Amino acid sequence: MNRERIEEFLYREADLLDRPDLDSWMNLFAESGTYWMPATEDQKDPINHISHVYDDRVMMEIRRRNFIHPRASSKEWEARCSHVIGNIRLLPEVGEDVITVTSNQHVVVWYRDEQRLYACRVTHRLQTDGEGFKILGKRVDLINPEAPQQSLIIYL
Amino acid sequence: MTSIPTGDFSQVVTATRVHRSLYTDPDLFELEMTRIWGQAWIFIGHESQVPNTGDYFTTNINHNIPVVMVRDKSGSVQVLHNRCGHKGAKVVEARSGNARGAFRCSYHGWSYRHDGSLLKVPNEAGYEGTGFDSTNPCYSMQPLAQVESYRGFVFATLSPYAPDLQTWMGGARDCFDNLCDRAPEGEVEVAGGVLRYEHQCNWKFILENLNDTMHPMVVHESIVKAAESYLEALPEDAVEQRKEAEIIPPFGASYEKFEASGITGFPFGHHYDGGKTSIHADYSVDPDYHAAMVAAYGEERTREIYAFNTHNVLFYPSLTIKCAVQNIRVIRPISVDRFIVETWSFRLKGAPDSMLQRTLLYSRLINSAMGMVGPDDLEVYRRAQEGLASPSNEWVEFHRQYGKDEQREDRTVGGGTSDLDMRTQYQAWQAYMEGSIFNEVENA
Numbered sequence: 001m002n003r004e005r006i007e008e009f010l011y012r013e014a015d016l017l018d019r020p021d022l023d024s025w026m027n028l029f030a031e032s033g034t035y036w037m038p039a040t041e042d043q044k045d046p047i048n049h050i051s052h053v054y055d056d057r058v059m060m061e062i063r064r065r066n067f068i069h070p071r072a073s074s075k076e077w078e079a080r081c082s083h084v085i086g087n088i089r090l091l092p093e094v095g096e097d098v099i100t101v102t103s104n105q106h107v108v109v110w111y112r113d114e115q116r117l118y119a120c121r122v123t124h125r126l127q128t129d130g131e132g133f134k135i136l137g138k139r140v141d142l143i144n145p146e147a148p149q150q151s152l153i154i155y156l
Numbered sequence: 157m158t159s160i161p162t163g164d165f166s167q168v169v170t171a172t173r174v175h176r177s178l179y180t181d182p183d184l185f186e187l188e189m190t191r192i193w194g195q196a197w198i199f200i201g202h203e204s205q206v207p208n209t210g211d212y213f214t215t216n217i218n219h220n221i222p223v224v225m226v227r228d229k230s231g232s233v234q235v236l237h238n239r240c241g242h243k244g245a246k247v248v249e250a251r252s253g254n255a256r257g258a259f260r261c262s263y264h265g266w267s268y269r270h271d272g273s274l275l276k277v278p279n280e281a282g283y284e285g286t287g288f289d290s291t292n293p294c295y296s297m298q299p300l301a302q303v304e305s306y307r308g309f310v311f312a313t314l315s316p317y318a319p320d321l322q323t324w325m326g327g328a329r330d331c332f333d334n335l336c337d338r339a340p341e342g343e344v345e346v347a348g349g350v351l352r353y354e355h356q357c358n359w360k361f362i363l364e365n366l367n368d369t370m371h372p373m374v375v376h377e378s379i380v381k382a383a384e385s386y387l388e389a390l391p392e393d394a395v396e397q398r399k400e401a402e403i404i405p406p407f408g409a410s411y412e413k414f415e416a417s418g419i420t421g422f423p424f425g426h427h428y429d430g431g432k433t434s435i436h437a438d439y440s441v442d443p444d445y446h447a448a449m450v451a452a453y454g455e456e457r458t459r460e461i462y463a464f465n466t467h468n469v470l471f472y473p474s475l476t477i478k479c480a481v482q483n484i485r486v487i488r489p490i491s492v493d494r495f496i497v498e499t500w501s502f503r504l505k506g507a508p509d510s511m512l513q514r515t516l517l518y519s520r521l522i523n524s525a526m527g528m529v530g531p532d533d534l535e536v537y538r539r540a541q542e543g544l545a546s547p548s549n550e551w552v553e554f555h556r557q558y559g560k561d562e563q564r565e566d567r568t569v570g571g572g573t574s575d576l577d578m579r580t581q582y583q584a585w586q587a588y589m590e591g592s593i594f595n596e597v598e599n600a
Contacts, residue, residue, distance in 0.1 A: 037526065040349050048509065050349045050501060050516050053526040058386070058398065065382035066528065072378035074535035112538075146251075148352035148496045149525035151534055 006101055007088055009133050010124065014083035014105070020154055022064045029057060030127055030134040035155060037140045052142075052149065067153070079154040082108045098136065099126045105140075107156045118156055119143045169586045171579065172558050173551040176544040178585075179358040185492035192473055192588040193218035196424070197304075197311040197324050199475035199486055200235050201225045202500070204308060204345035205252065210270055212259075213252045214238060217312060219489045223300065224248045225310055226255070228270035235303045235312040236272040241295035259297065272297035307336045308343065317594050327567050328426040331469040335479040337461045340445075340452040340506030344482065347503035348516045352496055353525045353534075359473075359487055359495035361537035366468035366476055367429040367577040369414035370556070372407045375536055379528045380408030399517055406435035407529060417467065417572040421561075424593070425472030425584030427577045434467035436480035444508045452506065472581055482515045485523065493541055499523040554578035 009028075016025040029035075037052040046054040055063060066072050084106045091100040100123065107118040120143065125136040140156050168175035168184075177184055198217050205213045205225070212226040222238035224247070240247050240261040247261045247268065258267040258275050267275040274296050277283065283290070300312040304321035309332060311321055322329060336344055355362065365371065373380075383404040387395050395401050417434050421427040430437070441462070449458040469477045477484045486498040501515045522529040544552070557574030570576035587593040 039351055039524075047513050048348060048516070050351055050499075050519055050524075052351070052520070052524050054520060058390070059400065062379075062383045062386050062400070062404075063528070065386060066379045069378035069382055071374075071381075072532065073375065073539075074531040075378075076535075146350070146352065148354040150354050150356075151531040152526045153531055 003088075003090065006090065006099065006126070006133070009126070010085055010088065010101070010103060013135070014085060017155055018081045018083055020079065020081065022060075022067060022155075025155070026057065026060050026064060028133075028135050029060070029138075030136050031057060033057060033135045033137065035060065035138050035140075037142065037145075037156070039145050041141070041145060043145075052145070052152075053155075074151060074153055077112045077153075078110075080110045081154060081156070083156075097128050099128060099133075100124070101126065105156070109152070109154065109156075111151075111153065116150065120156060163590055165586050165589045169582050172555045172575075173553045174582055174585075176550055176552060179360065179541060179544050179552075180492065182492045185358075185489070187589065189218045189220075189489065191591065192585065193314075193489070195313065195315040195318060195588055195593060196473060197302075197313045197318060197321055197471075198473075199471065199484075200303075200310045200312050202308050202344075202346045202502075203227075203233050203305060203310060206233060208254065210255045210257070211253075212248060212255055214248050214250065216488060217300070217314065219491065221314070222246050223312065224259075224297075226259075226270050230271075232271075233303075233305060233310055234271055235300045235310065236297040237300065239297065240266055241268075241274060241297065242266050242277075247297060268297045272299055307332050308345075315594075319594060324424055325471065326422040326424065326426060327420070328422050328428065328469060328471060330464070331428060331466055331477060331479050334461065334464045334466070335477060335482065335502070337453075338449075338479065338482065338507075339504035340448040341504075342452075343505045344502040345505060346500055347512055348501045348519075351499040351519060351524055353499070353523070353530060355495050355497060355534055355537065357493055357495075357534070357537040357541040359489040361540060362485075362487060362495075362497065362533075363470055363473060363476075363581060364578060365533055365537070366470055367419055367427060369417070369419075369429060369573050370411070371533075371536070372409065372414070372435075373411070375532050376407040376529055379532070380405055383528075384408075399514055400521060402439050403518055403521055404528060406438070409435055411573055415572045419570050419572055419574055419576045421568040421570075421576050421580030422566065423584070425581040426470055427472075427580045428466045428469040429572055429577070430466040431464065434465045434480065436467060436478070437465040439480065439514075442508060442510050445504075445511055448506055448508070470577075470581070472584055478518075481518050482511070483519050483523070497523075554582075 013028055035055045036046050039050045039052050043049055067075055085103050087104040089102050102123050105120050105122050109116045121141045123139040126133040127136050201213045206227040209227055209229050212224050214224045217223045223235055224238045225235050227233050238246050238248050242264055245261055245263045247259050260267045265278045269275050274290055301314055301316040303312045306321055336342055387401050417430045419429045465480050474487050482502040484500050489495045499519050501519050503512045521527055554575035557571050561568050561570045561576050
């Protein structure tokens with residue numbers, strides 16, 4: 001199994017968010033790829049239940065443009081992150097070309113002169129194309145999805 | 157007369173300005189919690205959150221007084237003080253759930269019926285001959301001074317002197333009717349969960365911002381430009397599939413458009429902008445939904461329901477609703493520079509699932525802590541909170557279109573870009589703080 005390549009991919013994805021380099025990060029997603037942060041535990045559905053965020057490539061692109069817009073006052077503050085990834089587990093394969101991998105991630109975010117800590121279980125569904133991977137879906141389950149959240153202007 | 161001492165607050169509120177201490181003074185905050193939040197009708201929850209006997213939902217009615225909304229065995233929805241009659245412990249800790257049979261305190265096991273009355277004290281023999289009277293209401297989980305609901309929306313007040321709920325709502329009540337009438341079955345229910353968003357600033361900023369129509373084109377310029385510039389590059393049929401294309405760009409509407417929407421104010425600080433039109437007026441109508449509406453109400457009444465289109469409605473100080481979107485935001489102060497906003501979404505009974513899905517998309521895009529609109533609003537509130545520490549100017553002004561507010565029978569109307577909403581809420585603020593707020597009812 002190409003476990004090492006999968007781990008390397010997760011580290012690279014996290015590194016692009018840490019910088020942040022949203023242009024390169026978005027390109028890790030398949031055309032149909034989505035980013036989802038549910039608002040409750042064990043959430044079944046991103047459409048019929050509220051989420052903190054559920055973006056496809058179109059919304060990622062709009063968010064990216066807003067992120068760098070000079071009049072976006074909440075983005076005047078730099079956001080920097082540091083992801084630490086552990087407990088990486090490969091789930092049994094469902095299809096030939098699709099791999100599901102879960103990890104625990106601790107993300108320290110520096111924003112508005114404050115450091116915050118997020119803890120989450122992240123599930124990646126990855127498409128393999130021989131060369132590398134494309135993200136079909138990235139799901140970020142916070143350990144406290146129902147707690148009051150502070151403004152978060154960057155993907156975890 | 158209320159039991160709260162009166163005072164003169166004209167030193168900090170005038171017709172066109174408020175003193176900066178309203179946002180920064182912790183002592184004033186404590187007074188607000190007693191005099192505004194302790195007297196006004198406060199939104200607690202919706203009856204659909206407690207459908208069965210024993211179902212409960214907990215919240216605070218102000219910054220720290222815990223209450224529980226519960227459906228009792230008669231089917232009535234009660235709002236009780238969440239405090240044990242014995243040592244004072246909070247009885248119900250979970251946010252929601254079902255208490256089969258009775259509430260039971262975790263400390264000494266005193267138990268209470270769903271109407272709050274004391275059911276059982278363990279080992280009660282020890283109280284014999286002590287003068288302890290278990291039937292004295294002070295040993296129960298006491299109901300709030302007044303509890304009422306309107307079309308399923310449950311409010312409670314700590315004040316026995318507040319007028320009945322519908323009198324207090326006044327003409328703003330039309331907005332609850334419009335929200336519910338948008339359901340083919342005439343009822344709404346909470347659906348799809350809640351978002352909780354922490355705001356590190358004074359609670360009044362969000363109320364002031366709701367119908368401040370001079371801010372969207374400035375604060376939300378970036379997201380409107382980001383969305384429009386990208387959507388323009390997409391093929392037309394791809395854009396038609398995107399509900400975001402209806403939701404985001406109206407936040408960049410012109411001054412003229414917002415002026416035309418108008419603002420309407422009511423006694424007790426309530427107000428809305430829009431009515432004939434609003435930034436939600438140009439949403440497409442789902443054909444299946446429209447068919448269900450026409451089947452329920454007929455074509456003419458359906459058009460009438462759509463035509464009443466408001467943007468934000470404020471029931472001062474705790475609740476703001478969006479009839480055309482079917483979501484609400486519930487405000488709860490925590491301290492002078494911190495509060496929580498909860499966004500709840502509603503299903504229109506009898507409408508196709510696509511309607512709830514649009515509501516949830518709106519809540520996620522606009523009201524989430526990771527949203528496209530909320531974080532920029534909060535950023536400017538925080539800058540105001542920080543800037544108001546400066547003694548360079550003791551006052552915050554709201555002169556726009558002052559003198560042009562037009563007094564009609566039960567309401568005040570003015571231009572959509574006026575500060576009428578500010579004047580309306582600070583008149584109420586002053587009357588609550590001075591203890592004269594409910595005298596207006598007697599005099600009316």
